[in-house]
Amino acid sequence: MTCLNLDHLLPDYIKHFEAYIPSKPDPELMRLYGCSRLYRLNNNENPLGPPEAAQEAIRNFPPPSAAVYPSGDAYYLRTKLAQRFGMDPDQFLVGNGANEVISFVMKAFCEKGDNIITADKTFAVYEWIAEFSGFEARLVPLKDYAFDDRAMLDRIDEGTKILFVCNPNNPTGTYWNRDKLSRFLDAIGGRRIVVVDEAYFEFVEAEDFPNGMDYIRDHPNLVVFRTFSKMYGLAGLRIGYLAGSLEVVQAIRRTCIVYSVNALAQIAAAAALDQDDHVLRSRALVREGKLYLKRELARLGLSSQVGEGNFIMIRLPMSDTLAYRKLMTYGVMVRAMTGFRFPNHIRVTVSHMEALQAFIEALEKILPHRPRLLHSIPKETG
Ligand SMILES: *Cc1c(COP(=O)(O)O)cnc(C)c1O
Numbered sequence: 001m002t003c004l005n006l007d008h009l010l011p012d013y014i015k016h017f018e019a020y021i022p023s024k025p026d027p028e029l030m031r032l033y034g035c036s037r038l039y040r041l042n043n044n045e046n047p048l049g050p051p052e053a054a055q056e057a058i059r060n061f062p063p064p065s066a067a068v069y070p071s072g073d074a075y076y077l078r079t080k081l082a083q084r085f086g087m088d089p090d091q092f093l094v095g096n097g098a099n100e101v102i103s104f105v106m107k108a109f110c111e112k113g114d115n116i117i118t119a120d121k122t123f124a125v126y127e128w129i130a131e132f133s134g135f136e137a138r139l140v141p142l143k144d145y146a147f148d149d150r151a152m153l154d155r156i157d158e159g160t161k162i163l164f165v166c167n168p169n170n171p172t173g174t175y176w177n178r179d180k181l182s183r184f185l186d187a188i189g190g191r192r193i194v195v196v197d198e199a200y201f202e203f204v205e206a207e208d209f210p211n212g213m214d215y216i217r218d219h220p221n222l223v224v225f226r227t228f229s230k231m232y233g234l235a236g237l238r239i240g241y242l243a244g245s246l247e248v249v250q251a252i253r254r255t256c257i258v259y260s261v262n263a264l265a266q267i268a269a270a271a272a273l274d275q276d277d278h279v280l281r282s283r284a285l286v287r288e289g290k291l292y293l294k295r296e297l298a299r300l301g302l303s304s305q306v307g308e309g310n311f312i313m314i315r316l317p318m319s320d321t322l323a324y325r326k327l328m329t330y331g332v333m334v335r336a337m338t339g340f341r342f343p344n345h346i347r348v349t350v351s352h353m354e355a356l357q358a359f360i361e362a363l364e365k366i367l368p369h370r371p372r373l374l375h376s377i378p379k380e381t382g
Pocket of ligand 1: 096097098099100123166170197199226227228229230235238239240
């Protein structure tokens with residue numbers, strides 16, 4: 001038998017990279033934690049599912065079509081995106097989830113010795129892809145739970161290729177308004193790529209929130225990410241996209257894997273795109289859920305970070321990983337935030353009322369007992 005020695009084959013940055021371990025399937029988890037049903041509030045999925053038109057498209061997919069390769073570059077979906085946003089179809093690249101387009105952008109612009117800049121407490125995939133590709137990820141601390149524009153600009157050097165801004169930020173829900181995004185893009189002045197990840201764009205209700213698509217014309221170095229996984233309820237089909245100027249998208253296209261987006265996802269996404277009533281219904285559900293959670297968490301004496309997006313973050317008087325395991329025994333799955341560098345915090349998807357009530361009930365049971373007295377001590381002010 002040949003003895004395998006991977007040591008000299010693996011680059012150092014792979015040796016030191018710890019692989020992400022996804023959660024087990026529901027039946028396995030239910031067996032493990034001894035619960036008879038499971039509310040998944042960990043992945044910011046839409047409890048309403050895909051819009052009716054997308055469900056219809058999925059039902060009508062002819063099974064024999066599975067034998068045929070999909071459009072290699074999502075031709076019809078890009079045409080539809082172009083109509084929707086008043087842009088050219090070639091200004092879009094569709095990927096196997098927005099996760100895949102992150103790696104397209106990084107592969108296109110970064111080489112050995114280069115770095116990317118993002119926040120320390122944000123969607124972790126920018127950092128992961130940079131690190132397992134051998135690039136440095138410069139993580140700038142959040143300021144008041146938000147991306148710190150000045151500090152990000154200060155970290156730029158010769159090797160900086162891309163700045164990733166998650167707007168609104170997952171997990172804090174904070175955002176840059178139009179003014180702040182404009183000033184940041186002006187300060188960069190086209191010398192680096194700026195990615196604005198708008199995975200939760202369709203959930204945003206704030207009036208001063210910038211639509212990244214509107215900034216592409218004046219800022220050809222800007223790349224906007226969107227996904228069908230969150231608002232459009234298609235997370236299981238894996239489809240997301242990026243948009244940018246013709247020049248920048250043409251460059252990124254060289255690194256993009258053709259045929260990575262399956263036919264069913266392309267059809268369902270195209271059908272979902274103009275379902276504005278679905279967007280309004282989902283927003284109403286999230287609005288109602290946030291009000292309920294804020295009220296209940298205040299009652300429990302817990303502080304929460306509630307911003308834009310279909311998720312909230314809660315600070316607990318206990319370890320988040322312990323809270324995760326205890327909540328699981330009540331059939332409620334949340335996101336433990338230690339991995340996001342927010343120890344003692346959990347992130348919870350704002351789902352339908354039944355799931356949120358199950359969460360609050362379970363949370364009340366697992367919280368460490370607090371002496372009643374603490375409650376009645378008035379808060380110091382000023
Ligand atoms: C969920 C999410 C994505 C990735 O979504 P895909 O399912 O890969 O399309 C990207 N960015 C942020 C901030 C997210 O929360």
